[in-house]
Amino acid sequence: MNWKHKDLLDLDKLTAEEIKHILKTAAPMKEILARPNKKLPTLRGKSVVMLFYENSTRTRTSFETAAKILGADTSNIAVAQSSVSKGETLLDTAKTLQAMKVDLVVIRHGSSGAAEFLADELSAGVINGGDGQHAHPTQALLDFFTMQERLGELQGKKIVIVGDVLHSRVVRSNVLGLKKLGAEIVLVGPPTLLPSEMNYLGVKTSYDLDKELPGADAVMALRLQLERQQSGLFPSIREYSRLYGLSQERLRQTGKDTIIMHPGPMNRGVEITSDLADSVQSVIEEQVTNGVAIRMALIYLLIGGTGSVVD
Amino acid sequence: MLWIKNAYVIDPAQRLSGINDVLVKDGVIVKSAGSLQPADVLEALEAQRLDDVLQVEGEGKYLFPGLIDVHVHLREPGQEEKEDIRSGSRAAIKGGFTSILAMANTTPIVDNRALTEFVRLQGERAAMAKVYPIAAVTKGFLGKELVEMMDILDGGAVAFSDDGKGIQNAEMMRLALEYAKLAGCPIISHCEDDSLAGHGVMRKGEMSARLGLRGIPASAESVMVARDVLLTAETGGKLHIAHVSTKESVQIIREAKKMGVDVTAEVNPHHLIFTDQDVILTDASYKVNPPLPSAEDQIALLEGLLDGTIDMLATDHAPHTWEEKTRPFAEAPFGINALETVLAAVWQNLVLKGKITPDQVIALWSLNPARRFGLPGGTLRPGSQADLVLFDPEYREMISAETMETKSQNTPFLGQEMQGFPVMTIVGGKIRMAGRKLLDNKEEA
Numbered sequence: 129m130n131w132k133h134k135d136l137l138d139l140d141k142l143t144a145e146e147i148k149h150i151l152k153t154a155a156p157m158k159e160i161l162a163r164p165n166k167k168l169p170t171l172r173g174k175s176v177v178m179l180f181y182e183n184s185t186r187t188r189t190s191f192e193t194a195a196k197i198l199g200a201d202t203s204n205i206a207v208a209q210s211s212v213s214k215g216e217t218l219l220d221t222a223k224t225l226q227a228m229k230v231d232l233v234v235i236r237h238g239s240s241g242a243a244e245f246l247a248d249e250l251s252a253g254v255i256n257g258g259d260g261q262h263a264h265p266t267q268a269l270l271d272f273f274t275m276q277e278r279l280g281e282l283q284g285k286k287i288v289i290v291g292d293v294l295h296s297r298v299v300r301s302n303v304l305g306l307k308k309l310g311a312e313i314v315l316v317g318p319p320t321l322l323p324s325e326m327n328y329l330g331v332k333t334s335y336d337l338d339k340e341l342p343g344a345d346a347v348m349a350l351r352l353q354l355e356r357q358q359s360g361l362f363p364s365i366r367e368y369s370r371l372y373g374l375s376q377e378r379l380r381q382t383g384k385d386t387i388i389m390h391p392g393p394m395n396r397g398v399e400i401t402s403d404l405a406d407s408v409q410s411v412i413e414e415q416v417t418n419g420v421a422i423r424m425a426l427i428y429l430l431i432g433g434t435g436s437v438v439d
Numbered sequence: 440m441l442w443i444k445n446a447y448v449i450d451p452a453q454r455l456s457g458i459n460d461v462l463v464k465d466g467v468i469v470k471s472a473g474s475l476q477p478a479d480v481l482e483a484l485e486a487q488r489l490d491d492v493l494q495v496e497g498e499g500k501y502l503f504p505g506l507i508d509v510h511v512h513l514r515e516p517g518q519e520e521k522e523d524i525r526s527g528s529r530a531a532i533k534g535g536f537t538s539i540l541a542m543a544n545t546t547p548i549v550d551n552r553a554l555t556e557f558v559r560l561q562g563e564r565a566a567m568a569k570v571y572p573i574a575a576v577t578k579g580f581l582g583k584e585l586v587e588m589m590d591i592l593d594g595g596a597v598a599f600s601d602d603g604k605g606i607q608n609a610e611m612m613r614l615a616l617e618y619a620k621l622a623g624c625p626i627i628s629h630c631e632d633d634s635l636a637g638h639g640v641m642r643k644g645e646m647s648a649r650l651g652l653r654g655i656p657a658s659a660e661s662v663m664v665a666r667d668v669l670l671t672a673e674t675g676g677k678l679h680i681a682h683v684s685t686k687e688s689v690q691i692i693r694e695a696k697k698m699g700v701d702v703t704a705e706v707n708p709h710h711l712i713f714t715d716q717d718v719i720l721t722d723a724s725y726k727v728n729p730p731l732p733s734a735e736d737q738i739a740l741l742e743g744l745l746d747g748t749i750d751m752l753a754t755d756h757a758p759h760t761w762e763e764k765t766r767p768f769a770e771a772p773f774g775i776n777a778l779e780t781v782l783a784a785v786w787q788n789l790v791l792k793g794k795i796t797p798d799q800v801i802a803l804w805s806l807n808p809a810r811r812f813g814l815p816g817g818t819l820r821p822g823s824q825a826d827l828v829l830f831d832p833e834y835r836e837m838i839s840a841e842t843m844e845t846k847s848q849n850t851p852f853l854g855q856e857m858q859g860f861p862v863m864t865i866v867g868g869k870i871r872m873a874g875r876k877l878l879d880n881k882e883e884a
């Protein structure tokens with residue numbers, strides 16, 4: 129398959145075939161990750177810039193590692209996110225990056241649409257590393273890769289996603305992609321974090337986790353921003369955990385060898401009990417490894433040209 | 440002296456709607472009647488020779504009283520890089536507005552007589568559209584103390600509003616409505632409950648969820664509309680509700696009018712033309728406050744406009760610099776630039792589509808605002824000020840930064856060709872714009 133997209137902003141513009149092609153490309157990348165010598169010459173001379181307006185050491189390191197393994201040069205522009213400060217605007221930054229003739233920019237930004245805004249300005253490729261509450265396509269892709277490794281084809285698989293659906297860009301990208309791959313998705317959370325407008329996603333929503341667990345092939349807990357309690361979105365962490373926290377006992381209701389996922393970082397004892405997080409059912413660490421593989425695949429597809437992956 | 444011939448004259452105040460001639464002398468309308476003969480004209484104008492009378496051919500065009508916009512942000516003093524009173528009043532003339540009401544949310548806020556007079560005088564110096572100041576309701580928009588309404592009224596204010604912010608404290612609003620009875624003019628309410636609006640940037644709904652933008656629920660507006668209507672009923676004050684944008688607000692205002700509450704309301708054309716479905720993540724031109732409504736709201740707004748629940752159109756012209764609007768959606772300021780494009784936008788999207796008649800547009804944008812705010816103009820009745828617009832429904836123009844008089848370009852119509860523009864604007868008998876060119880020389884009629 130010839131890759132034809134300049135950017136990866138979200139999964140809405142990708143076909144199921146294109147998503148599968150990314151997952152397929154990630155498989156040999158993961159093998160490379162397991163090698164003792166993890167340095168390829170493939171992208172030698174290419175430059176990848178990390179433009180992180182939100183702190184996320186995990187995501188940034190994952191992208192950086194991926195780019196470096198492929199032989200690209202990486203640089204970091206860490207920008208303190210402040211929408212009111214009068215500093216350089218995103219547009220100015222875009223112009224600077226354009227002048228530096230970089231090949232690929234990974235952007236993480238607190239405002240929805242920031243990645244698309246940058247992509248419109250740059251001839252370089254742009255990967256959305258998370259924008260506002262809008263999209264987080266690489267997280268979704270690594271989730272699919274992880275699910276596929278454990279569950280096989282995702283067609284017809286039941287995926288339960290539980291937590292703060294309203295504020296989660298992970299959910300949005302996951303649902304867009306999983307629908308294309310033919311999975312059955314159920315979103316679960318309290319009404320304040322799962323308001324009716326989320327119906328736009330066109331999947332089942334529910335307030336009752338225990339009712340949705342039977343038959344689930346994968347259960348994904350979302351990270352809860354604990355400070356949302358102060359905004360009145362839920363009454364207490366204790367009650368949240370009682371209603372929507374994942375535990376081994378609760379997971380027995382699925383009646384299957386269900387896999388447990390979490391985009392991290394976890395609030396242990398809130399979204400998920402520690403013993404479950406560290407159990408054999410948990411693929412949370414695998415998600416991190418697969419994150420590098422997926423990002424290698426994407427960087428390769430966006431700026432690697434048409435040559436074979438490993439030569 | 441002016442003789443405008445054979446134009447399709449619309450003057451709802453006189454129930455005039457048809458081909459007529461209009462005569463102007465000494466800044467005043469002298470006559471509007473069916474096609475006149477030179478002898479009638481000389482007699483009516485008390486002129487000796489026809490050479491002394493400027494004759495304007497109006498065939499194929501509409502002639503109506505100058506539009507009056509009760510909701511304009513001119514940004515002076517303090518933010519002249521966005522707009523100033525001169526550029527804003529020039530833009531108004533280009534757009535067919537002979538009178539504009541300037542909101543008080545400048546820097547500093549217009550909350551005293553000196554600043555009120557400054558705004559009025561800057562308008563006079565610009566000598567384009569008439570500029571009427573609206574002063575703040577509370578000092579510094581802090582919602583704590585009333586401004587000196589009577590003194591400010593002497594300085595030229597025609598209404599009071601903390602527009603840009605809702606008055607959060609209900610008792611403050613009650614006192615304002617009560618005290619403004621002295622002034623006899625309306626309190627204009629920007630209905631927005633801060634606790635409900637939060638940090639939202641567009642209307643809360645499936646589209647905001649889809650785009651991952653924080654939503655502002657419709658209740659952020661309608662809750663305060665209900666409050667203010669109740670307070671107006673209780674105090675017997677005069678209330679004007681700015682930029683109505685939800686169906687619940689329309690229902691509440693409709694019921695309030697039935698109950699005899701002295702309330703009027705305006706709607707912005709952009710709320711009648713766009714919905715939240717039109718919002719584009721990378722174009723902050725669509726970021727306005729109140730936010731673009733749902734399709735259902737839009738239907739209710741149009742119904743309200745047609746059944747008299749909503750009394751007038753108003754632009755909420757809110758210029759911002761290009762730099763400010765060229766930001767990710769959530770970070771850009773709210774506001775749309777409207778004065779020069781809005782009539783064409785209404786013409787194309789509402790009149791040509793048969794949703795509203797030209798006569799209704801003029802009643803809503805000239806007669807009703809003049810009546811509610813006690814302003815001259817609004818009609819072509821003999822003896823009235825000669826504020827006139829000659830409008831060519833066929834005239835096409837490309838909207839670009841170069842052709843606009845306003846300093847800002849935050850309009851979704853930028854780069855588009857639009858149809859239906861004023862080709863002559865006359866204020867107090869003086870031609871301020873002809874052939875789409877502003878005339879700075881004081882040509883007497």
Ligand SMILES: [Zn+2]
Pocket residue numbers: 602603604629681682728729
């Ligand atoms: Zn307002």
